[in-house]
Each structure stands twice: as C-alpha cells, then as structure tokens.
Amino acid sequence: MKKYSELTKEELKNLKTQLEKEIQELKLLNLNLDMSRGKPCKEQLDLSMDLMSVLDKNSNLICKDGTDCRNYGQLGGIEEARELLATFMENKVENILIYGNSSLNVMYTMIMQAWVFGIMGSTPWSKLPKVKFLCPVPGYDRHFAICEEFGIEMINIPMSETGPNMDLVEKLVSEDDSVKGIWCVPKYSNPDGYTYSDETIKRFVHLKPKASDFRIFWDNAYTVHHLYEEPEKRDHILEILTECEKVGNPDIVYKFASTSKICFPGSGIASLAASDNNIKDIRKHLKIQTIGYDKVNELRHVHYFKNLQGIKAHMLKHATILRPKFELVFNTFDKELSNIDMVRWTKPRGGYFISFYAMHGTAKDIVAKCKELGVKLTDAGASYPYHKDPDDSNIRVAPTYPSINDLEVALKVFVTVVKYVTVEKLFA
Amino acid sequence: MKKYSELTKEELKNLKTQLEKEIQELKLLNLNLDMSRGKPCKEQLDLSMDLMSVLDKNSNLICKDGTDCRNYGQLGGIEEARELLATFMENKVENILIYGNSSLNVMYTMIMQAWVFGIMGSTPWSKLPKVKFLCPVPGYDRHFAICEEFGIEMINIPMSETGPNMDLVEKLVSEDDSVKGIWCVPKYSNPDGYTYSDETIKRFVHLKPKASDFRIFWDNAYTVHHLYEEPEKRDHILEILTECEKVGNPDIVYKFASTSKICFPGSGIASLAASDNNIKDIRKHLKIQTIGYDKVNELRHVHYFKNLQGIKAHMLKHATILRPKFELVFNTFDKELSNIDMVRWTKPRGGYFISFYAMHGTAKDIVAKCKELGVKLTDAGASYPYHKDPDDSNIRVAPTYPSINDLEVALKVFVTVVKYVTVEKLFA
Numbered sequence: 093m094k095k096y097s098e099l100t101k102e103e104l105k106n107l108k109t110q111l112e113k114e115i116q117e118l119k120l121l122n123l124n125l126d127m128s129r130g131k132p133c134k135e136q137l138d139l140s141m142d143l144m145s146v147l148d149k150n151s152n153l154i155c156k157d158g159t160d161c162r163n164y165g166q167l168g169g170i171e172e173a174r175e176l177l178a179t180f181m182e183n184k185v186e187n188i189l190i191y192g193n194s195s196l197n198v199m200y201t202m203i204m205q206a207w208v209f210g211i212m213g214s215t216p217w218s219k220l221p222k223v224k225f226l227c228p229v230p231g232y233d234r235h236f237a238i239c240e241e242f243g244i245e246m247i248n249i250p251m252s253e254t255g256p257n258m259d260l261v262e263k264l265v266s267e268d269d270s271v272k273g274i275w276c277v278p279k280y281s282n283p284d285g286y287t288y289s290d291e292t293i294k295r296f297v298h299l300k301p302k303a304s305d306f307r308i309f310w311d312n313a314y315t316v317h318h319l320y321e322e323p324e325k326r327d328h329i330l331e332i333l334t335e336c337e338k339v340g341n342p343d344i345v346y347k348f349a350s351t352s353k354i355c356f357p358g359s360g361i362a363s364l365a366a367s368d369n370n371i372k373d374i375r376k377h378l379k380i381q382t383i384g385y386d387k388v389n390e391l392r393h394v395h396y397f398k399n400l401q402g403i404k405a406h407m408l409k410h411a412t413i414l415r416p417k418f419e420l421v422f423n424t425f426d427k428e429l430s431n432i433d434m435v436r437w438t439k440p441r442g443g444y445f446i447s448f449y450a451m452h453g454t455a456k457d458i459v460a461k462c463k464e465l466g467v468k469l470t471d472a473g474a475s476y477p478y479h480k481d482p483d484d485s486n487i488r489v490a491p492t493y494p495s496i497n498d499l500e501v502a503l504k505v506f507v508t509v510v511k512y513v514t515v516e517k518l519f520a
Numbered sequence: 521m522k523k524y525s526e527l528t529k530e531e532l533k534n535l536k537t538q539l540e541k542e543i544q545e546l547k548l549l550n551l552n553l554d555m556s557r558g559k560p561c562k563e564q565l566d567l568s569m570d571l572m573s574v575l576d577k578n579s580n581l582i583c584k585d586g587t588d589c590r591n592y593g594q595l596g597g598i599e600e601a602r603e604l605l606a607t608f609m610e611n612k613v614e615n616i617l618i619y620g621n622s623s624l625n626v627m628y629t630m631i632m633q634a635w636v637f638g639i640m641g642s643t644p645w646s647k648l649p650k651v652k653f654l655c656p657v658p659g660y661d662r663h664f665a666i667c668e669e670f671g672i673e674m675i676n677i678p679m680s681e682t683g684p685n686m687d688l689v690e691k692l693v694s695e696d697d698s699v700k701g702i703w704c705v706p707k708y709s710n711p712d713g714y715t716y717s718d719e720t721i722k723r724f725v726h727l728k729p730k731a732s733d734f735r736i737f738w739d740n741a742y743t744v745h746h747l748y749e750e751p752e753k754r755d756h757i758l759e760i761l762t763e764c765e766k767v768g769n770p771d772i773v774y775k776f777a778s779t780s781k782i783c784f785p786g787s788g789i790a791s792l793a794a795s796d797n798n799i800k801d802i803r804k805h806l807k808i809q810t811i812g813y814d815k816v817n818e819l820r821h822v823h824y825f826k827n828l829q830g831i832k833a834h835m836l837k838h839a840t841i842l843r844p845k846f847e848l849v850f851n852t853f854d855k856e857l858s859n860i861d862m863v864r865w866t867k868p869r870g871g872y873f874i875s876f877y878a879m880h881g882t883a884k885d886i887v888a889k890c891k892e893l894g895v896k897l898t899d900a901g902a903s904y905p906y907h908k909d910p911d912d913s914n915i916r917v918a919p920t921y922p923s924i925n926d927l928e929v930a931l932k933v934f935v936t937v938v939k940y941v942t943v944e945k946l947f948a
Contacts, residue, residue: 129592131591131592131593132591134588137588137590137591140590141577141578142577143577144575144576144577144579144581144816145576145577147572148572148573148576149569149570149571149572149573150569151572153572160562160565161784161786161787162565162568162784162785162786162787163559163560163565163784163785163786164557164559164780164785164786165559165786192620192621192813192814193620193813193814194810194811194812194813196809196810196811197809197810200808200809200810204632204636207636208632208635208636208646208670209669216646218636218644218646234808234811237808238808241637241805241808242636352592356589356590356591356816357590357591357592357811358589358590358591358592358593358811358812358813358814358815358816359589359590359814359815359816359817377669380628380662380665380666380669381624381625381628382622382624382625382628383622383624383662383785383786384622384786385620385621385622385786386620386621386786386787386814386817387786387787388572388784388786388787389787389814389817
C-alpha cells in the first residue's frame, strides 16, 4: 500500500472523497462513546468485590501492635499496611507513610507543604520570586494542573522511549536554583507508556541540583500494571530511593504509590516513600493536618491482598481484561494507519494509555471531528503544561474503560478521522 | 464542712500532713491510667460493628444517579451522602461537600486554601504582613495548632456559659482587617461543654467584619452528642448558615461536621457546609487537590444510618455508655471538692470533655503530680493558644475512654492531688 507521502494530488483527492463518504456514514450511527478516561472498566472493578467482605462485623479490628483500627491515632498508617506497601514499593517500612485514598492528593500535599513551609528548613516556595518544575512531555495532566494552580512555571522536557531528556534535566537542575522539582511517571508513563531505562534512573540518582529543596516527584502509578504475564526485563525499573541512598543522595526523591488502579479507584490507600530526613520533615507537618487516615480501610487492604504475591496475582486478572483492549488498538492502528507515514503511536506493555502522534497541526482537528461523530477523546494538548502541545500532535488514547465492542467502533471512527484529517491537511 | 478559704494556718497544716499520707498511699498503687484523650471507649466502638457488614461483596455499589462508587469521580461526594449530611447539618444539599475521614483536615484545607490562594478573590493570606485569628479560650488544641503552624497570630477571647465574649469579638472583627477568622465549637464546646446561646449566634450572624475574607470556622463537632435522652432547649442551637442567609451575610461562615465520634473515629466521613459562593470557590481548588474521596465509605455510612433518625437513635446508645462516666466525675467533684472555694468545674450535658478550673497557678502542678501517681491528664495549658493558660488554671478532663472502674481510681487520685496542691499553695 502506498505511503501517504507518496500519493499524488489526484490520489489524495479521490481518497478525500471516499473518506468524506465514510465519515458521513459514521455520522448516521449517532454514536456516544468515550475513550477519554483512564478509568478501570466494570469487569475490572468486579474483580475486587471480595474486598467488601474481607472484614465484617465479626472481624478483629485490632492490629498486631494493639492499635484499635476503629479509634483515633496512628498517623502514618498501621504497621501491617506499611509493611504491605513497603514490599510493594521496595522500600523499608520506616520510610513509608500511608495516607488517604488518593496519591494525587499526597503529591498536592507535598507541593503545598513546600510552598507554605519549605522543605527541611528551606525558604517556603511562596516566598521565592519564581518556582519552576520540569515536566516531561507528554505527561499527566493532573500533575501539571497542580503546578498551574500554584503558579509554578512549567518547563517542557521531551520524552523518549528511555525516559526524559536527561541532558536537559541535568543542565536545568544544576544551573537554576528556581528549579524545584520534576514530575516523573517512571514506568509505563502516562500517556506514552514508556519505562525509564536504568541509565536514565542512574542519571536521576546522581543529579546535583543547585536547589537543596529540589525533589524528584516519582509517581510510580503503574508499578505492577503489566499487560503481559511475563514482563520484559526493561519493564522492571531500578528502585530509585535505594539507589539514591547508595550514592549519598537519599533526600532528592519523593516516591508515590496507591492501590487505586489495583482494587477500587477512590477507595484505596495511598502511600509515600522517602528518606529518613524527609519522613521526619513531612511528619512534623502531617500531624497538624490530621489525626490519622482511615485505618479500617488500611486493614481491609492488608487482609485482602495479604502480601505482594497477592497483589501480583490480582494484577494478572486485570491484565487478562486489559490486554485484548490494548491489542485491539495496536492491531487496528497497524492495519489501518501503517501507510500514513506522518503519524505514529506507542505500544506499551503496561499502564493505562497509548500515545498517538498525529501529523503535526492536526490533533485538535482529529479530536474535534471524533467528538462530532460521537466519540469522546481526551482533549488534544491535555498532556502538556498549560494544555499547549507545541506540535498539536499528541492524542492520549485510553482503551481501558469502554467494552471491547464499543472500543472497536470507537477505533473505527478514530482511524477514519485520522485518515480524513491527515488527507485534508496534505491536500490543503 | 469548712471552706478552704476559712481554714486556719493550723488546720491547713494538718490537712497537708493528712493529704501527704494519702498521696503516699496512692503512689504505692503503681497506677497507669489515662484521662487525657477525647477518644471513644471500646464499648462505644463496638456499637458500630454492623457498619462493617452493611455492604459486602454482593452489594450494589451503584448510586441512584448511576455513579459507580467503586470508580473514580464525583468530587464533593455522592448524592446520597450529601443528602444524609444535609439533614444532619440542617443545610441544603447543594451547600454540602463530602470530604475524607477527617473534619480537622477539612478545616486545615480551608486555612491552607486561604493562605495560598485567598478566599473568593481576596489576597492570599501568605502575602499579608499579618493574619490573626480569634480563639475562644479554653478551646480545641488542634485548632490552635493549625494557626501556630501557619504563623497566624492568635488572640484569646474569654468563653462564658453563653459562648465567646461577643463584645470583644465584634470590636476586633470590625476594627482590624488582619483578623481573618474565629474558631467556634458552638455546641458542648471543647473543653468547657458550653453551648452558644441564640443571642450569641445572632451576634455572629450579624458580624460586619472589616476583612471581606473573614470566616467563622464553625466546628459543630458535637451536634448530636447529647448525654441525656431529652436535650434541654438550650442544647439546640440556631443553624448559623440559614440565619446568615436570612440577613444577607451568607458567605461569612464555614461549617464543619463529621461522623467520627458517631461511628468509627478515623474511618468516618467529613463534610463542609457553606454558601453557594463559598462552595463554588472551594470546588475550584478542590478539583486540583484530588479526583474524589472514598465513595464506597460514603455509601457504607448511608446504608448504615439511613437517615437522621438513624443517627440520633445511634447516639442514644453512646449516651447510655457515656452518661455514667460524666456523672461519676460530677458526683466525685461535688462530693470531694465542694468545700474548695477556689476551684470550679463545668457540667456539660453533652460532648466529650469537662473543664476543671483549679486555683490559679496550680494547674501545671496538679497535672504533674497526677502523672507522678500514674494518672495521665491532658497537659495544663493545652486548651490555650501557644499552650499558655494565663491563669494556669484550666485542666481538660476527658472521661470517655477509661472504663468506669479506671475512671473511679483516676478521679480518686485527681481529687486528692487537687486538694493537696491547693493546700500547698494556700500554705505557701
């Protein structure tokens, strides 16, 4: 099949006419489909229903250290939950704090604390003339929204298959003391699905920031979210806090995790791992913020998963549901879009998203046209600071929530629209 | 029995000798009792065990509006929970937001938002040279700890049986635009157990603050926490937000509530009620902080309590457990301390605390001596900003957590120590 770049004006014109017809036909279907949300589907939620019964009115809600989960107290979480999350996060129990239901909220809290109180004695960020964050792009829109809310200036850092452009990261971090942080989703990154290479992580570990209160915000959201039973070697990442400790740089990183996309989103437990110094600093503020988080829910998760093996076994069930959806996207794109040599897409082996890179200057048009045909996609530009994709190219594809049937129809619309908008652009 | 003020030097000396002997005997008991914590006791926690089974693996976790409680979303809470809390708080559903497990954390968040972003367009408090809060004293130590953390200057406002000294409140609020808030526990106040009178509340409603971003932090922590089946008329308070709306002053108040001392502390749901304008302002920031709170737990509470009648019926069971403990304190104090005319105590008909006012300059000594004898009390001064009780007089008595037997022994120690320290002071 001829590449789009090789088509003559005449061929383009014919193709455009044909695609216009196809678009008209799709319009008649009056679709109402949603491929915009990185949410688990119903079948995934059903996997965790036993969580609802693992504790009941006859359960012993007293922890092994005597803490009554029903009463006040135990800031930082019950021992059992910290142990579970410690194995999950590959960190020591004493470096773990358990929070409420949202790791995003933990990240927000870390920024808020730095903003109001500073970090380990540093000047509160609110008192500085300028605070900047490095943002590997495309990235997670809610990370960027936090920065925008606080007026933190965001600097785009290009992503590649091995992680962010570390030459640029090293340069900015070492030269500019207003650079206070970087957002990282190191495994199956949102939305590309890239996993940072060992070399990338080692370069993070060895960063020598000009600002003593620079922190790597390490959002390991998809740590066990593999699509395949046997993750490849590259899908395992170095544990950054341990590596940082080894080289005497332990305070540089805040690690975040949660069970949200493991069992019920919004009803899970979130955690933070950090160095002894950071934990001490954070606890000092945390004890003013709350008396403690939901210990009954912590115990519920401990009883349900029991240990890391329990979590991993549970994730295999998710993979069985999600793999066909991701593969449907890959196969449809391969089959339908391979000859459009100005588009590309990623093929993650885990996580929740696929990045589609449209011909420059067409992402917004594609999303708008899909919407017109009843298929909702994430807004173009959503994965960039200030919603500005400089190339107007990236579209975040979220295949998890719709059923296979709905996804199939939505993809049909998507590929037709990609072809149509690309041809239109080439023709113009 | 002769009043302490009427005792001769000789009588005091004899009394002192006798009390010294009693103290020595108590020391031999090697006690280890705790009357410091405003926590429910085990029997109270046992009342709510059905909460653990009201939802199980066969439950329908879909809300009436179609929201799947298991998935992401629904910032501000599920409709069912907002309806329950609306009747509980006596406010309209649209004026309610449901948060996580801690109303203290909601209060912290409101201060934090004002600090970083301002309120409804006002200058962020962090940018002001000075921010002050009015603190009715004695009051709740964790309120004051939040102010201290943010560097907010606290001004003591004397409490009486009808509430804070409103002359002073009106004067400070109307004259000084750096006064941005006041902490109120309007019913069964912590630690006095006083309930604000209608007149006090009406004066709050009519406040004309110099600062447009002044807010009343209305922590109605003990709204249904009566000790007696038939609360007296004075134990019902005017609903402040409704009253504020009536007089065109709706934005002046943030109301807080939670189910923490109704079912399980730390595993309940917290809520905020505020005017339309405030809710709009708060939501704008809240949506950056989190995707949503624990909806499964919200639904759990809705199924468990069903409605306000369910909550009230449940609270009667708490009262049955707590009333004898409070009455034991009242009776012991009446019997043992009535002739010490330089001490007094409150007799709340609800809430979690009793205030004991020792002879000026002796509270610290009493708490220290009790500790020596193995009875832990709340630190003297804890109920005052900066932990400074200007009279060194107030001691917060928390009778809920210990068993009746332990409480009896602890009270024996307490009254003996009060006598001893008072006599010592009088003798000096």
